[in-house]
Amino acid sequence: MMLDVQNLETWYGPIAAMKGVNLSVAEGRIVAVLGANGAGKTTLLNTLAGVIDPFKGKALFQGAEVQGLDADEVARRGLVLVPEGRHVYPFLSVRDNLMMGAYARKDRDAVARDIARVQEWFPRLKERDSQHAGLLSGGEQQMVAIARAYLSAPKLLMLDEPSLGLSPMLTTEIFGIIRRIRDETGTAVLVVEQNAAVALAHGDDGYIMELGRIVAADSCAALTRKEDIREAYLGGGGGYGLSGTAQRWKRRKTWR
Amino acid sequence: MGRQLRAWRARMNTAWEVFAQVTVNGIAVGAIYALVAMGIVLIHKATEVLNFAHGDLLVLSAFSAWALITHVGLPFWAVVPLVGAGIGVIAYGLDAVIVRRIAGQPQFAGVMLTIAMAFMIRGAVSMGFGPESQSYDTPWTGQTSELGGVAIGNLSLVIMGVSLGIAAALWLFFRHTRLGVAMQAASQNQLAAHLNGVRVKRLNSLVWALAGVTAAIAGMFLAPLSLVDTSLWLITLKALAAIVLGGFGSLPGALIGGILIGLIEQYAGVYLPDGSRDIAPYLVLIVVLILRPRGILGDAHGRRV
Amino acid sequence: MRFDYHTRYRQGFALLRHRSDWLSYGLLAAALLALPMLASTYLVGELGYVFILCIASMGLMALTGFTGQVSLGHASFVAIGAYAHAWLMAQGVPFAASLPLAALISAAAGLVVGIPAIRVSGLYLAMVTLAFAIVVEQIIGMWRGVTGGYMGMMVETPQLLGLSLGSPRVFYYVCLFVAALVLLALANLMRSGIGRAFTGVRDSEAAAYALGIEVNRVKVGAFGLSAGITGLAGGLMAHHIGYLTPDAFTLLLSLDLVLMVVIGGIGSLRGAILGAVLISLLPNAVAALKSLLPAAMARQTGLEIFVAGLVLALFVLFEPTGLNGRWLKLRALIESFPLYRRDMFRRQKTYMKSERNR
Amino acid sequence: ARAAGVSADAINIGMHLDLSGPTASSMPMLRNATELAFGQANAAGGVHGRQINMIVEDNAGQPQQAVRAVQKLIRSDEVFALHNSFGSGPNAATMGLATGAGVVVFAPWAASAVMHQVSGNSPLLFTTVQNYNTTTQRALERVIPEWGVERPGVIYMEGPYGDLIRAGVNPALESLGMSTAEEAAYRPGEIDFSSQVARMRAAGVDLIIAGTIIRETVAVMAEVKKLDWDVKVLCAIPGRSTMVAQLGGADTEGLYGIGGWQLHGAETSNAEAQAFISAYQEAYGTMPDENAANAYSYTNWFLSALRGAGEDLTSDSFVAAARASGHNDFTTYTEQTFVDNHAMPEMVSIDRVVDGTWEQQIAPF
Amino acid sequence: MSSATPLLEIDKVALHFGGLAAISDLSISVNSGEVLAVIGPNGAGKTSMLNLVTRVFDASRGSILFKGEDIARLPRARIAHLGIARTFQNIELFDAASVLDNLLLGRHRFGAGAWWQQVLRTPALTRREEAHRARVEEVIEFLDLSPWRNAPVAGLPYGVRKVVELGRALCAEPEILFLDEPASGLNPEESRDLAFWIDDIRSDLGITVVMIEHDMALVNAVADRVICMAQGRVLAQGTAAEVQAHPDVISAYLGA
Numbered sequence A: 001m002m003l004d005v006q007n008l009e010t011w012y013g014p015i016a017a018m019k020g021v022n023l024s025v026a027e028g029r030i031v032a033v034l035g036a037n038g039a040g041k042t043t044l045l046n047t048l049a050g051v052i053d054p055f056k057g058k059a060l061f062q063g064a065e066v067q068g069l070d071a072d073e074v075a076r077r078g079l080v081l082v083p084e085g086r087h088v089y090p091f092l093s094v095r096d097n098l099m100m101g102a103y104a105r106k107d108r109d110a111v112a113r114d115i116a117r118v119q120e121w122f123p124r125l126k127e128r129d130s131q132h133a134g135l136l137s138g139g140e141q142q143m144v145a146i147a148r149a150y151l152s153a154p155k156l157l158m159l160d161e162p163s164l165g166l167s168p169m170l171t172t173e174i175f176g177i178i179r180r181i182r183d184e185t186g187t188a189v190l191v192v193e194q195n196a197a198v199a200l201a202h203g204d205d206g207y208i209m210e211l212g213r214i215v216a217a218d219s220c221a222a223l224t225r226k227e228d229i230r231e232a233y234l235g236g237g238g239g240y241g242l243s244g245t246a247q248r249w250k251r252r253k254t255w256r
Numbered sequence B: 001m002g003r004q005l006r007a008w009r010a011r012m013n014t015a016w017e018v019f020a021q022v023t024v025n026g027i028a029v030g031a032i033y034a035l036v037a038m039g040i041v042l043i044h045k046a047t048e049v050l051n052f053a054h055g056d057l058l059v060l061s062a063f064s065a066w067a068l069i070t071h072v073g074l075p076f077w078a079v080v081p082l083v084g085a086g087i088g089v090i091a092y093g094l095d096a097v098i099v100r101r102i103a104g105q106p107q108f109a110g111v112m113l114t115i116a117m118a119f120m121i122r123g124a125v126s127m128g129f130g131p132e133s134q135s136y137d138t139p140w141t142g143q144t145s146e147l148g149g150v151a152i153g154n155l156s157l158v159i160m161g162v163s164l165g166i167a168a169a170l171w172l173f174f175r176h177t178r179l180g181v182a183m184q185a186a187s188q189n190q191l192a193a194h195l196n197g198v199r200v201k202r203l204n205s206l207v208w209a210l211a212g213v214t215a216a217i218a219g220m221f222l223a224p225l226s227l228v229d230t231s232l233w234l235i236t237l238k239a240l241a242a243i244v245l246g247g248f249g250s251l252p253g254a255l256i257g258g259i260l261i262g263l264i265e266q267y268a269g270v271y272l273p274d275g276s277r278d279i280a281p282y283l284v285l286i287v288v289l290i291l292r293p294r295g296i297l298g299d300a301h302g303r304r305v
Numbered sequence C: 001m002r003f004d005y006h007t008r009y010r011q012g013f014a015l016l017r018h019r020s021d022w023l024s025y026g027l028l029a030a031a032l033l034a035l036p037m038l039a040s041t042y043l044v045g046e047l048g049y050v051f052i053l054c055i056a057s058m059g060l061m062a063l064t065g066f067t068g069q070v071s072l073g074h075a076s077f078v079a080i081g082a083y084a085h086a087w088l089m090a091q092g093v094p095f096a097a098s099l100p101l102a103a104l105i106s107a108a109a110g111l112v113v114g115i116p117a118i119r120v121s122g123l124y125l126a127m128v129t130l131a132f133a134i135v136v137e138q139i140i141g142m143w144r145g146v147t148g149g150y151m152g153m154m155v156e157t158p159q160l161l162g163l164s165l166g167s168p169r170v171f172y173y174v175c176l177f178v179a180a181l182v183l184l185a186l187a188n189l190m191r192s193g194i195g196r197a198f199t200g201v202r203d204s205e206a207a208a209y210a211l212g213i214e215v216n217r218v219k220v221g222a223f224g225l226s227a228g229i230t231g232l233a234g235g236l237m238a239h240h241i242g243y244l245t246p247d248a249f250t251l252l253l254s255l256d257l258v259l260m261v262v263i264g265g266i267g268s269l270r271g272a273i274l275g276a277v278l279i280s281l282l283p284n285a286v287a288a289l290k291s292l293l294p295a296a297m298a299r300q301t302g303l304e305i306f307v308a309g310l311v312l313a314l315f316v317l318f319e320p321t322g323l324n325g326r327w328l329k330l331r332a333l334i335e336s337f338p339l340y341r342r343d344m345f346r347r348q349k350t351y352m353k354s355e356r357n358r
Numbered sequence D: 001a002r003a004a005g006v007s008a009d010a011i012n013i014g015m016h017l018d019l020s021g022p023t024a025s026s027m028p029m030l031r032n033a034t035e036l037a038f039g040q041a042n043a044a045g046g047v048h049g050r051q052i053n054m055i056v057e058d059n060a061g062q063p064q065q066a067v068r069a070v071q072k073l074i075r076s077d078e079v080f081a082l083h084n085s086f087g088s089g090p091n092a093a094t095m096g097l098a099t100g101a102g103v104v105v106f107a108p109w110a111a112s113a114v115m116h117q118v119s120g121n122s123p124l125l126f127t128t129v130q131n132y133n134t135t136t137q138r139a140l141e142r143v144i145p146e147w148g149v150e151r152p153g154v155i156y157m158e159g160p161y162g163d164l165i166r167a168g169v170n171p172a173l174e175s176l177g178m179s180t181a182e183e184a185a186y187r188p189g190e191i192d193f194s195s196q197v198a199r200m201r202a203a204g205v206d207l208i209i210a211g212t213i214i215r216e217t218v219a220v221m222a223e224v225k226k227l228d229w230d231v232k233v234l235c236a237i238p239g240r241s242t243m244v245a246q247l248g249g250a251d252t253e254g255l256y257g258i259g260g261w262q263l264h265g266a267e268t269s270n271a272e273a274q275a276f277i278s279a280y281q282e283a284y285g286t287m288p289d290e291n292a293a294n295a296y297s298y299t300n301w302f303l304s305a306l307r308g309a310g311e312d313l314t315s316d317s318f319v320a321a322a323r324a325s326g327h328n329d330f331t332t333y334t335e336q337t338f339v340d341n342h343a344m345p346e347m348v349s350i351d352r353v354v355d356g357t358w359e360q361q362i363a364p365f
Numbered sequence E: 001m002s003s004a005t006p007l008l009e010i011d012k013v014a015l016h017f018g019g020l021a022a023i024s025d026l027s028i029s030v031n032s033g034e035v036l037a038v039i040g041p042n043g044a045g046k047t048s049m050l051n052l053v054t055r056v057f058d059a060s061r062g063s064i065l066f067k068g069e070d071i072a073r074l075p076r077a078r079i080a081h082l083g084i085a086r087t088f089q090n091i092e093l094f095d096a097a098s099v100l101d102n103l104l105l106g107r108h109r110f111g112a113g114a115w116w117q118q119v120l121r122t123p124a125l126t127r128r129e130e131a132h133r134a135r136v137e138e139v140i141e142f143l144d145l146s147p148w149r150n151a152p153v154a155g156l157p158y159g160v161r162k163v164v165e166l167g168r169a170l171c172a173e174p175e176i177l178f179l180d181e182p183a184s185g186l187n188p189e190e191s192r193d194l195a196f197w198i199d200d201i202r203s204d205l206g207i208t209v210v211m212i213e214h215d216m217a218l219v220n221a222v223a224d225r226v227i228c229m230a231q232g233r234v235l236a237q238g239t240a241a242e243v244q245a246h247p248d249v250i251s252a253y254l255g256a
């Protein structure tokens, strides 16, 4: 197991945002975590990355406990997070932003190659090479954040809603890129995604979170077949069916 | 005609001499303000903490240098690296033990904390070294050079050189080294810096150490110009004015701002009515900020929505 | 746990929402009203001064806490209020008219400083206000005809309807009355449209504009309001001091005011008051602490300022959200009594957010 | 007639000092020397059997804090008198409070004339600090003609001290039919004086009257020396201090100063001074400066007035005794008495720094 | 569906940042009562277009007519008073305030009473506040926000924050509502709620909606008309189906 999470629990002051979470990521797997708003997905990734501290439980990364470590230490071990909400360095150029991703790396040549590579994925970043990242459009900033994480040469890449604000084309491409990264470097991926259809289509294993707990875990393929999950996360299969006398009542499905 | 012309020329010559002298004085004083300002900018640029205790570190270093020179009997040259290193270590400790704890709190908390630290350092210096003013000599004390009819203290020349050198070094450091870029990054988005594996805490303490060294240098060279005295911390106010005038976060800005404040003071002190000297820099500051809200060289862009 | 059952919206935004609020604030008011009959003149005098600082602190809170504009020059508004009041009284204007007039004059000065605030924010604004304060200090020193210059100016004893308000006990009530009035007015304002506009401008200018808030007018208005209230405190301060010289209104006072607001807790009137109480009683606390130390240590020059710094540092370190934050936590703890958890308020890691592009 | 703070065996005396403000560094000398004098009196059996109980409060150099300190001293500690309290602003703000409550105020360290004005010429106020205006005037009226000065200039500190200096300079020059050639102000805390000196130089000044204290006096002289300018510099009473001569080194050589009292170094031949210095050194381990000497001297005067008031100590009996008292010791130039409650006569000397010590050039006049 | 005079008309507008043209020669008209979706690749200038309308930026060229009046030079704070409301791509909420206060701020343009009334809290003012509160409660009800009413917005999950922002704009009772990627960060179920809401906003509240969006399912469900922007220009417009069939749109935006 690359990552093994045991009974992890995190509080924000008096609020328990995540309780008794067990989850594992095997080498070279792409693992998707789905769940409604406020389910605790971001909390999970942030706890794993050392951004916040858990109250109890363990997170073993490559056999060593990482819970409660500082985020920079976790990142240096190869567990790299693309956080929710585009955290770019607003007053650094796009290039310096990318270079910051490779901050802890020593292999200069490989870094140069990787930069060329992300510029190929996101040609826009090459066009805006010397612009302050704070002035980029929302989607462009998301590209910077993802590219920067890739440049850290992660062993396990954690992405919090990578498709947020990206065009449909890029959304599909992102998952293509994720797969390519995995295939070429063996990097495992843990991804939180609202776009469940895409995530389940490209992921290997899936977890469903509700109200701070894992409520279902299976292979993505198996999850896709489950009726209630199709209902809740895949929009019942089709579009939103506004027309006609479609179900206009709110059917928030939660496991309690 | 001829005589009148000659008299006029002579008057012009003295007027010109005074002007030249005043300008040189302004630059010399401005270099001091700039030197102090850069230490404050350094910390702000890298950690977004506005360090109100900088002036007091400077006082601490001046008193330490005095103690080492007069009580221990060390030569000035031995004292400079010793005090520089000592204050650097103390500043590192201040960050590591105190300032670090409020990382993530709004900027205000940092201002309050450094004000509190300033009080503590000021108190500790009085208790440790005694409250009286002191003095010591540098290798340049009492020496004056003359450049084209303008007198300038050698110590002032040294300070100008040191300020320029530090400005250049810091500018290069931030612009072109990995560590320098990482420091800027850490101040712009600390979370992202952590996630990129930047050891933000250590980096911040390092910056404090660096700023401590500049404070020490400023203190050791400045004190002999006036006296070793706890009120030297007041220079922080002038330095802040310089920083804001030049634009927060800009090292060249701090240099320019410092020298401008020095010049304004001198020109106002000599050419404007008595009493205007002490408010002239502040009036200029207000006007400049109304015209250029982010100072002369400050970061220009606001937030995208 | 406490639950509220409201049948009308106005219950939800009442100042005192619960029966327990009525009880505790009523008790506090009664205690404050009764105090002069019980306590020594010295204590009464001290508390009168604390009230004055509470007013000034609330004034700054309106600006810094609610609108997010930093001022390092609020001592100048205290000064303007004090001098204006003293001068007006010297011209024969009665106390009851002179005090509000002084506040208005100070508010006008606030509007003038507020104009640069349209363009400048954050630390830049802090410097502009600091610069303004230095200029004001200079003007007071040089405008001898009105201010008495550095030599100072006598303040007449306050009188109302022929009765002297000068005795410590009476002046205590004057200060308490004005402080209560200011508190009530600000509390009302801050839970109405203007207060919401203030917080709106503080939290997101972009959104404030998008909702039709005249950001510039709000900023300038906040300055005027804040300066006016601070000037009111200045008018009372003039009587506390009795003889005005510029050295009463230096950067130290400005810093004290900022400390009150921040230590109290940004964005809360309760914080402003708690902060003022703490900072104004700090010297007393330091003096008390000193008496516990061995004489050789207690006499060291620098001890006062060292201890003051230490206390401040501890407050910032252990309660960065200010006294008000601590208060709220305590209350939450008490209210959730059987259910609270030991480490309910353990602090999560936090990360510095750049305030450079606000 | 008030006798608060006076009990069968003790007298409470209050003192408020700038323990935490901008001038905190000068306070230990004042405090120690005052305490030394009281301590000596107590050791000798006190004043009519009463021990002096000295209570020190912090005024932080700010009037509003001074008011609080004095309120405590008066209302809580019930002191009989305030003595040797420091600072113009703090004393001005508290003067009315104290005298209004019937508390004697003795030797406030502040502009004496202003204090009398603020107190409404209260009989309870006794000032001992030389008026900087009258002393400066007296000195200038003597030296300007004697030195043949034609274009005098003034460098002064913004604040009450500077105002007083100019209030001495201007009438002096007026009486000589002159006016200042140039004036230049500085703020407390300033580190650089080149513009002030440049302004003097540009105006062709031939005597700089320096309304400066310690650090500023040294800095002005350093600037003059840097320019290699041969001009006379005369500093007012606060600048004529041992510290200036010592700390200034080569820079202050040749500086003139107006002296208001006798200076005594470690090797003084005056026995009284010698006794004071060794007692002080024994008690506090440091060499006392002239502030300490003056504080000690004023305290002894205060003690003699207390003694003169007799067993039945009230403010009335004290005032009568103080008015009748005279004072002459190792600090004064001559026997002084209270005239309109201010120590007179105010004699001055003109001194000059030679080899790091002040040497008298013109004997007290 | 299309009325004679457009409600909003953006005419030949350009926006330059230094040498960079974020928008060049853009013309868009919005008809009263329609839901217009604006799509386009990242960095196409969609947000910039919205920022022009709401006067965040000054147009370098061109005019913007709202109900026939040129608003391209109006003071920024005037826009809301005309009945134009918006949300932000990067969520601009008043973080320290509660959900309720955020929504009440949305009512700003309807006035809050004279300052002296506010100071004295006169009965008239209390009535006015109650009236505002009643409208706000309607919005809370409409958007299902009641669980969060008194929570400070800073700690809310991303998706809820988006909804609060929508609610705040609705409280302003606009004639035209601009939404910048309202569905980003929402899961399909929540997006479906959003679709219903947008539909109701248009049909029941009679508000014209311009929606910048990357979620094509949402666009398909609610948009009457779609405009695809690229490189600061209109690339294609028409019905959702037409635009999505456009070859340039496919190659630049949707992907194969």
Ligand SMILES: Nc1ncnc2c1ncn2[C@@H]1O[C@H](COP(=O)(O)OP(=O)(O)OP(=O)(O)O)[C@@H](O)[C@H]1O
Residues within 6 Å of the ligand: A012, A015, A016, A017, A035, A036, A037, A038, A039, A040, A041, A042, A043, A044, A084, E154, E155, E156, E157, E158, E159, E160, E185
């Ligand atoms: N800083 C915080 N302070 C208090 N509560 C928080 C904080 N951050 C999150 N929460 C609470 O923790 C719970 C889980 O939030 P989290 O952000 O992990 O959800 P999520 O699954 O990532 O939601 P989304 O899909 O909207 O991003 C929510 O109920 C939220 O209100």
Ligand SMILES: Nc1ncnc2c1ncn2[C@@H]1O[C@H](COP(=O)(O)OP(=O)(O)OP(=O)(O)O)[C@@H](O)[C@H]1O
Residues within 6 Å of the ligand: A128, A135, A136, A137, A138, A139, A140, A165, B304, E017, E020, E021, E022, E040, E041, E042, E043, E044, E045, E046, E047, E048, E049, E089
């Ligand atoms: N203030 C600015 N200075 C310089 N360039 C800017 C500025 N604002 C926007 N840009 C550039 O203009 C282009 C358009 O940006 P805009 O935000 O309008 O894109 P968008 O269509 O909203 O994209 P997204 O879908 O990613 O949000 C971007 O490439 C961006 O880098």
Ligand SMILES: CC(C)C[C@H](N)C(=O)O
Residues within 6 Å of the ligand: D086, D087, D088, D089, D109, D110, D111, D160, D161, D213, D238
């Ligand atoms: C020492 C003097 C120059 C100042 C004086 N003690 C005062 O504060 O009034």
Ligand SMILES: [Mg+2]
Residues within 6 Å of the ligand: A041, A042, A043, A084, A160, E158
């Ligand atoms: Mg999330």
Ligand SMILES: [Mg+2]
Residues within 6 Å of the ligand: A137, A138, A139, E046, E047, E048, E089, E180
């Ligand atoms: Mg956008």
